[in-house]
Amino acid sequence: MGVYIFYLFGTGLIATSIVAILMKNPVHSVLSVVSSFFFLAGIYAGLSMQFLAVIQILVYAGAIMVLFIFIIMLFDLQKSEYSKDRFLWRDLVPLALILITAAGFISAISRSESIKNYVANAKLPSNFGSVSAVSFEFFGTSNSVGRFSFLFEVISILLLSAIVGAVVLAKRKL
Amino acid sequence: MAPLSLYIMLSTILFFIGLTGVLVRRNIIIMMVSIEIMLNASNLALVAFNRFRFYDSNDGMIFSFLIIAIAAAEVAVGLAIVIAIYRKKKTVMIQDLNVMKH
Numbered sequence: 001m002g003v004y005i006f007y008l009f010g011t012g013l014i015a016t017s018i019v020a021i022l023m024k025n026p027v028h029s030v031l032s033v034v035s036s037f038f039f040l041a042g043i044y045a046g047l048s049m050q051f052l053a054v055i056q057i058l059v060y061a062g063a064i065m066v067l068f069i070f071i072i073m074l075f076d077l078q079k080s081e082y083s084k085d086r087f088l089w090r091d092l093v094p095l096a097l098i099l100i101t102a103a104g105f106i107s108a109i110s111r112s113e114s115i116k117n118y119v120a121n122a123k124l125p126s127n128f129g130s131v132s133a134v135s136f137e138f139f140g141t142s143n144s145v146g147r148f149s150f151l152f153e154v155i156s157i158l159l160l161s162a163i164v165g166a167v168v169l170a171k172r173k174l
Numbered sequence: 175m176a177p178l179s180l181y182i183m184l185s186t187i188l189f190f191i192g193l194t195g196v197l198v199r200r201n202i203i204i205m206m207v208s209i210e211i212m213l214n215a216s217n218l219a220l221v222a223f224n225r226f227r228f229y230d231s232n233d234g235m236i237f238s239f240l241i242i243a244i245a246a247a248e249v250a251v252g253l254a255i256v257i258a259i260y261r262k263k264k265t266v267m268i269q270d271l272n273v274m275k276h
Binding site: 002003006007010013014017018020021023026029030033036037040043044046047048049051052055056059060063064065067068071072074075077081082084085087091094095098101102105106109110112115116118119120124125128129133134137138148151155158159161162163165166167169170172 | 175176177178179180181182183184186187188190191192193194195197198199200201203204206207208210211214217218221222224225226227229230232233235236238239240242243244245246247248249250251253254255256257258260261265266267269
């Protein structure tokens with residue numbers, strides 16, 4: 001049963017991602033990526049990562065991609081502008097290199113014995129992928145510091161500097 | 175459940191789809207969307223290895239959270255740069271942005 005759900009979500013993920021990079025209009029592209037993130041959240045939920053699946057939908061599809069759509073609405077772009085982005089013959093060079101590299105990666109993964117032998121293990125820890133596991137790693141308990149507390153603070157400083165950088169870059173006059 | 179190799183193959187295919195979008199498309203916004211696809215491919219690989227191999231810890235999931243936070247920061251700054259470019263050149267196509275080339 002779980003295998004069919006994986007195939008369903010995986011096919012939808014690849015199809016919507018390919019549609020996203022083929023579309024001329026950026027709005028269609030962003031909406032297609034949003035649907036691909038929903039498929040990806042389904043795959044995360046199938047891997048018992050419930051909290052990550054929720055965050056994928058809330059933050060990625062709900063916040064980051066909506067920011068993209070807001071920015072596209074700010075631009076006053078016409079159809080003639082989009083049609084300047086067309087496939088050229090010289091694009092076949094990176095495309096061929098990508099196809100060769102991807103084929104090499106896929107064949108290496110499919111022939112690797114160490115990866116192939118891993119199937120899902122039944123005895124997971126009870127808090128695997130839950131909110132309590134995440135809070136334990138980030139914040140620790142009442143009398144100990146979590147393993148990733150410092151990383152959490154560093155991420156907060158990174159987000160603060162990103163906010164300041166975005167405001168400064170988008171200012172009309174410095 | 176599907177074996178680990180299928181998850182890693184899905185992650186690889188997703189990464190190369192994103193790489194194709196970055197290298198072939200000329201619209202800056204679609205290139206940034208393709209970068210998001212590549213970041214999600216790495217997230218999928220981290221989470222799959224966490225679930226199948228290192229299931230007594232949550233390190234892959236924690237790293238995925240950090241990658242999502244970094245993606246949010248990257249999108250905020252990147253879209254601010256795109257707005258600044260659009261204000262100056264009235265375009266978002268990279269073939270029209272050749273100030274540094276000449």
